Structure formats: C-alpha cells, structure tokens
Amino acid sequence: MSSRLSKLIRNENMKIYRRSRTWIMIGILLLAVGLLSGIMKWDESRIDHSNWEQQLEQQNLHMKQELTDNPDSGEEYSSYLTKQIKMNDYYLEHDINPQQLSLWSYVSQSSNLIMLVTILTVVIAADMIAAEFSWGTIKLLLVGPASRSKIMISKYIATLGFAVMLLLLCFAASFAAGGILAGFDGLNQPLLTVSNGMVHESSMIIDTLQTYGFSVVSLIMYVTMAFMISSAFRSSSMAIAFSLLFMLLGNTLSALLSQYSWSKYLLFSNIDLTRYLDSGTPLRPEMTMTFSILILVAYYVVFQFIAWLLFTKRDVAA
Amino acid sequence: MSEAVLQLRNLTKTIGMRKIVDNLTFDVPAGEIFGFLGPNGAGKTTTIRMIVGLISMSKGEAIIKGVSVRSHFELAMTHVGAIVENPEMYKFLTGYQNLIHYARRHNGITKERIKEVVSLLGLQNRIHEKVKRYSLGMRQRLGVAQAILHRPSLLILDEPTNGLDPAGIRELRDYLRKLTKEEGISVIVSSHLLSEMELMCDRVAIIQAGKLVDIRSLQEARSQAQTKIVIEVGDPAAAEQLLSAAMDGSGMTVSGNQLELTADKSAIPHITKLLVASEIEVFGIHAVQKSLEDQFLEITGGEMIV
Known part of the structure; x- marks a missing residue:
C-alpha cells in the first residue's frame, strides 16, 4: 500500500523535475542568493573598519550621556540603550567587530528569500492539479488502480518535497556564499542576546532554523491554499494567477482591515507568527500565538477538505 | 456466450432532470471487440x-x-486499460x-514487458524522443502501449479514431485485431463512425438517447443481411398487384418503372416465373444487398451520423 503511494510520489516528482520550468526556478533562487550575498559584501566593503573600537567606545559614551540626561524618556528606550551598551562592551572585550559580516550574517539574511521560495512553490502547487486538466492527461491519470485521494496525496507530498528542496538549497547556497565571502572560521560564532542585564551566547544554527521554521508555517499555508485553488480551477494559468494574487494582496489587506475586530479571523492576519516573538507586536492587541495557531489549523483543515472534495467528487467530463 | 468481462446493471446518469444514460443493462462477452454505437450525444462517452x-x-x-467499479475501484481498474x-x-x-509513469501505477511491470510492448507497437526507434515531437498517430500508438502494459483483460477505447487520418484509423484497427489475437484482450470501443465499427467489431450495442436499442452480432448481421430486389417492368401497377398477392408484399415500393421489394435472393427465379406467366414485360431484375448502414439507420430512426 505504502509502496504504491511512494511510486505515485515518484511519478509526481518526475513530472516536476523533468520540466525545464522547474530548473529555471531553481536558477532564479540561486541567482537571488548570489545577488543578496554580493550586495551585502559590497555594502560591508564601503565601511571603514580600521577604527571600529573607537567608534564603539564613542557610541557607548553617547548612549550613557543620553541615559543620564533624559532619565524619564521612557522605560522601553532606556532599556534598549542599556542593552546596546552591554553588547558594545562585550564586543570590545572579545575583540568582535559587529560591522564585519560573518558566515552566519549571510545565512540569516537568506531567510528573507523564503518569500521567494514560497512564491515559486505556490506556482508549482497551483499547477499541480490544474495542469493535468490543461494537458488533458487527467483522464489517463485517474483511470488507473489508484484512488483519486491517493493521487491527490501524492501530488501534495511532492509539492511539499519541492518546497523542502528549495529551502535546503536556499540555506546551503547562502551558507556556501557566506563561507566564501566571510570565511568558514565564523562557523562557531555564537548569537549574542542580552537578558537580565547579562550577555548570553547561544547557537546561531538554532536561531536561523527558528527563523526558517516560522517562515515555513506561512509557506505551508500559502501552498495549501494554492493547492486548493488548483483543484478548483481546471486551467493552470488561472490557478497560478489567483494563488499569487491572494498571496500578494493578503498581507496588505489584513493590515488595512486590522481596525475591525473580525479581521483577526482572516488567514492573512494570522499567518506571520513572528509577531508574537519578543521583537514583534500582534496585529490586534487581543490576538495571541495560540489563537493564531488555532485559526491556521482551522484554515488548513478547511483548505484540505475543499481541495479533496473538489478533486475526488467532480466528474471529469471535458 | 462465454463469461462476461463487463456487466452493466441499470447504469444511469442523471444531470439535473435529464437522464444522459438511462438504465443500461447488458453484458459484454469476453474475447470480443465490442462496439458502442450511437449518434453524437447518445451517451456513449458518459457510459464509458x-x-x-x-x-x-x-x-x-x-x-x-466480477469486481464492482463502485465499491472496489482500485481492484476493478487493475483489469482495465483505457x-x-x-x-x-x-x-x-x-x-x-x-x-x-503509467507502469508505476501497477505492480510487477518489468522493463522487459515495457520493451515488449514498445516493439509490439513498433515504437522502438523513437521511444526515447520527447512526445512533443510525435505525430498524432504515434501518440495514439503510445496510448495503446500505455493501456496494455499491465496485460488488462479489458481494453476500453472512447472515440479512439477522433482526429486520426484514414491511415491512422487503419493502423489502430490492425493493432486492435493483433491485440485480441496475441494478448487475448477483450475490447470495448465507442464510435459514431459506423463504417469503422463495421470493420472493427464483432458485436455492437446500439445506444440512442441514453437507452439501449439493440445488441447485434455483426457476423450475423452480415450473413442475415436482407436483400432488396429491384425489378424494372413495363406495367408496374399490375406487377405490384401480382407480387403483393403472391409474396405478402412486405415493404414493396414503386417508383417509375421500378418495383422494389425486400426478399431473399433465392426468391428471384420465383418472381421471374410469376411475372412472365402474367405476361408482364420484364426489363431487368437485380438484387441489392442492404448495407449495415441502412439497417442501423432504420433502427435509430435515421439519426446516425456517418
């Protein structure tokens, strides 16, 4: 039973990776990583690094002055300044130039490209079912000893596989670019954070994986939505157009509508879970991480159910 | 009739108020090329x-x-190529x-089997070329190859000749004959092209407006084909009177000097004798085989598109 499903997944993979379009997408992603890394390196090279220690000391002086001059400028601001001073002291003490990019700077910047990975995967997902109808191959695909549900599952898994492949590629390419541009000796460099008046060292890999992880949540939601749209439309260009439209308009829309309390139930208002981290602010004050996760799960189930219903219950007449 | 490879039981498709396929019940015997024949929109494609x-x-x-498509779809489809x-x-x-791609859906299709099917259909020279460079005829052959990979008991073809040129149609027909002989496959084929069905099928089900009109064996139909006898006489009115009395005058028509009646060829000497005995001038008598087309047009009330 499972071997049959794995064969179906291999079929779907063959149909993804034997198309030249897929390789153009992979090329675009690699190009984007290269471009981003190149620009970062170029930007870094314009800064004069010779007297960074003096600069940091000067900064600290300024900030300390600020703290004593305006003691009532607000809790947030003053704690920000104290943190910054602590960090700078740590840099000076350990002879770390914060302006100098390390391998991990490149890798953590690459998480911005997960948006591109999402767009590329949405294109693939939107095409996954609709293209079979466009090509007319759906008939022979369905007339076989595999139920429609199994065919749908195999297509969904192959789509997620494509997303995972792109994410790994994005990570690996930026890691390689970082290593080449900044040297691989930065590999063990820790992530520095200040809490309770102390500077803490933690793993850069875990922090990067966390950033990737949050982006994967929105990736899965967008891809699942595109997959549903794909089984609703029987033309691939329509499915791709609508999926990208929803995805790109969604964020703007949820920001515009955030003044209305019902907007918290929209998919796009909940899709960015980083809002609930220390550094973020929720779209609406009453929203919490748990609430958003529940809403996302509900949307996920509904998307999958509609996609399944549309794919398995409709007649293939044309 | 041997064991039925396909049984339809009260098969019905309703869309809105309209019955596209209405209560079809019949068996398709094994080892035959069986045709679904009917005018466009009769429900052949929906049935298939x-x-x-x-x-x-x-x-x-x-x-x-013996496997229900409704309740055991996956198992039933292992017997089908389409x-x-x-x-x-x-x-x-x-x-x-x-x-x-198609082989992976079934269990136990070896590379050798794929090779065998490829050469059976004469595709070996271009099998590693992209399909976009194939002609329609070659795609049709690849379609047949895909359908027989898993040695199905039943091959189902829906309007397979649509868009094929006469050479392609002939080629397909030859392959189907070859397959029924060499692989022992039963074939169901639907078409609105009567002449095609006549050449291809052993038996046809005639479907009209979603209903089964008749099932005919084409071999029987060929041998039992009734003959039309055309007689050219000097006095058609007298001849009609004479012959309708003598032969219970089934379907006799008169046009000009010509008298047409349906009878077996063996009736000609008797008719001649009668006419001569009554001193009616006979200018010619000849027998015309009624084509299958005529027969089917009769059955379907002239709606056949040929």
Whole structure:
C-alpha cells in the first residue's frame, strides 16, 4: 500500500523535475542568493573598519550621556540603550567587530528569500492539479488502480518535497556564499542576546532554523491554499494567477482591515507568527500565538477538505 | 456466450432532470471487440466514463470481471486499460518516461514487458524522443502501449479514431485485431463512425438517447443481411398487384418503372416465373444487398451520423 503511494510520489516528482520550468526556478533562487550575498559584501566593503573600537567606545559614551540626561524618556528606550551598551562592551572585550559580516550574517539574511521560495512553490502547487486538466492527461491519470485521494496525496507530498528542496538549497547556497565571502572560521560564532542585564551566547544554527521554521508555517499555508485553488480551477494559468494574487494582496489587506475586530479571523492576519516573538507586536492587541495557531489549523483543515472534495467528487467530463 | 468481462446493471446518469444514460443493462462477452454505437450525444462517452470512474454513477452498477467499479475501484481498474479520446501524454517527457509513469501505477511491470510492448507497437526507434515531437498517430500508438502494459483483460477505447487520418484509423484497427489475437484482450470501443465499427467489431450495442436499442452480432448481421430486389417492368401497377398477392408484399415500393421489394435472393427465379406467366414485360431484375448502414439507420430512426 505504502509502496504504491511512494511510486505515485515518484511519478509526481518526475513530472516536476523533468520540466525545464522547474530548473529555471531553481536558477532564479540561486541567482537571488548570489545577488543578496554580493550586495551585502559590497555594502560591508564601503565601511571603514580600521577604527571600529573607537567608534564603539564613542557610541557607548553617547548612549550613557543620553541615559543620564533624559532619565524619564521612557522605560522601553532606556532599556534598549542599556542593552546596546552591554553588547558594545562585550564586543570590545572579545575583540568582535559587529560591522564585519560573518558566515552566519549571510545565512540569516537568506531567510528573507523564503518569500521567494514560497512564491515559486505556490506556482508549482497551483499547477499541480490544474495542469493535468490543461494537458488533458487527467483522464489517463485517474483511470488507473489508484484512488483519486491517493493521487491527490501524492501530488501534495511532492509539492511539499519541492518546497523542502528549495529551502535546503536556499540555506546551503547562502551558507556556501557566506563561507566564501566571510570565511568558514565564523562557523562557531555564537548569537549574542542580552537578558537580565547579562550577555548570553547561544547557537546561531538554532536561531536561523527558528527563523526558517516560522517562515515555513506561512509557506505551508500559502501552498495549501494554492493547492486548493488548483483543484478548483481546471486551467493552470488561472490557478497560478489567483494563488499569487491572494498571496500578494493578503498581507496588505489584513493590515488595512486590522481596525475591525473580525479581521483577526482572516488567514492573512494570522499567518506571520513572528509577531508574537519578543521583537514583534500582534496585529490586534487581543490576538495571541495560540489563537493564531488555532485559526491556521482551522484554515488548513478547511483548505484540505475543499481541495479533496473538489478533486475526488467532480466528474471529469471535458 | 462465454463469461462476461463487463456487466452493466441499470447504469444511469442523471444531470439535473435529464437522464444522459438511462438504465443500461447488458453484458459484454469476453474475447470480443465490442462496439458502442450511437449518434453524437447518445451517451456513449458518459457510459464509458462511468465504467472507468471518471464520471460518477447516479444509479446502477458496472462490474468488471466480477469486481464492482463502485465499491472496489482500485481492484476493478487493475483489469482495465483505457484510452479516453485522443491519448494526451506528457509532452515534456519522452515516450519511454511516459510509459514508466503509467507502469508505476501497477505492480510487477518489468522493463522487459515495457520493451515488449514498445516493439509490439513498433515504437522502438523513437521511444526515447520527447512526445512533443510525435505525430498524432504515434501518440495514439503510445496510448495503446500505455493501456496494455499491465496485460488488462479489458481494453476500453472512447472515440479512439477522433482526429486520426484514414491511415491512422487503419493502423489502430490492425493493432486492435493483433491485440485480441496475441494478448487475448477483450475490447470495448465507442464510435459514431459506423463504417469503422463495421470493420472493427464483432458485436455492437446500439445506444440512442441514453437507452439501449439493440445488441447485434455483426457476423450475423452480415450473413442475415436482407436483400432488396429491384425489378424494372413495363406495367408496374399490375406487377405490384401480382407480387403483393403472391409474396405478402412486405415493404414493396414503386417508383417509375421500378418495383422494389425486400426478399431473399433465392426468391428471384420465383418472381421471374410469376411475372412472365402474367405476361408482364420484364426489363431487368437485380438484387441489392442492404448495407449495415441502412439497417442501423432504420433502427435509430435515421439519426446516425456517418
């Protein structure tokens, strides 16, 4: 039973990776990583690094002055300044130039490209079912000893596989670019954070994986939505157009509508879970991480159910 | 009649108020090329698509080799190979990759089997080329290859000749004959092209407005084909009177000097004798075989599109 499903997944993979379009997408992603890394390196090279220690000391002086001059400028601001001073002291003490990019700077910047990975995967997902109808191959695909549900599952898994492949590629390419541009000796460099008046060292890999992880949540939601749209439309260009439209308009829309309390139930208002981290602010004050996760799960189930219903219950007449 | 490879039981498709397919019940015997014949829109394609699960059944049942399509779809489909209209293949894949794609759905199709089917259909020279460079005829052959890879008991072809040129149609016909002989496959084929069905099928079911009109063996139809006798006489009125009295005058028509009647060829000497004895001048008598086309047109009330 499972071997049959794995064969179906291999079929779907063959149909993804034997198309030249897929390789153009992979090329675009690699190009984007290269471009981003190149620009970062170029930007870094314009800064004069010779007297960074003096600069940091000067900064600290300024900030300390600020703290004593305006003691009532607000809790947030003053704690920000104290943190910054602590960090700078740590840099000076350990002879770390914060302006100098390390391998991990490149890798953590690459998480911005997960948006591109999402767009590329949405294109693939939107095409996954609709293209079979466009090509007319759906008939022979369905007339076989595999139920429609199994065919749908195999297509969904192959789509997620494509997303995972792109994410790994994005990570690996930026890691390689970082290593080449900044040297691989930065590999063990820790992530520095200040809490309770102390500077803490933690793993850069875990922090990067966390950033990737949050982006994967929105990736899965967008891809699942595109997959549903794909089984609703029987033309691939329509499915791709609508999926990208929803995805790109969604964020703007949820920001515009955030003044209305019902907007918290929209998919796009909940899709960015980083809002609930220390550094973020929720779209609406009453929203919490748990609430958003529940809403996302509900949307996920509904998307999958509609996609399944549309794919398995409709007649293939044309 | 040997064991039925396909049984239809009250198969019905209703869309809105309209019954596209209405209570079809019949058996398709094994080892034959069986045709679904009917005018456009008679419900042939809908029937076939219900059998292969592309369209849901509103009522009734299709049973392939004793397995219900409705309740055991996956098992039933292991016995079936199908081409639904023109076989659309993945154009960006090679012919061979397309076959791998279809082979993976079944258990135990070896590389040797794929090779065997490829050479059976004469595709070996171009099997590693992309399908987008194939002609329609070659795609049709690849479609047949895909359908027989898993040695199905039943091959279902829906309007397989649509879009094929006469040479392609002939080629397909030859392959089907070859397959029934060499692989012992039963074939169901639908078409509105009567002349095609006549050349291809052993038996046909005539479907009209979603209903089964008749099932005919074409061999019987050929041997039992009734003859039309055309007689040219000097006095057609007298001849009509004479012959209708003598031969209970089934379907006798008069046009000008010509008298037409339906009778077996063996009746000609008797008719001649009668006419001569009554001193009616006879200018000519000849027998015309009534074509299958005429017979089918009679059955379907002239709606056949040929």
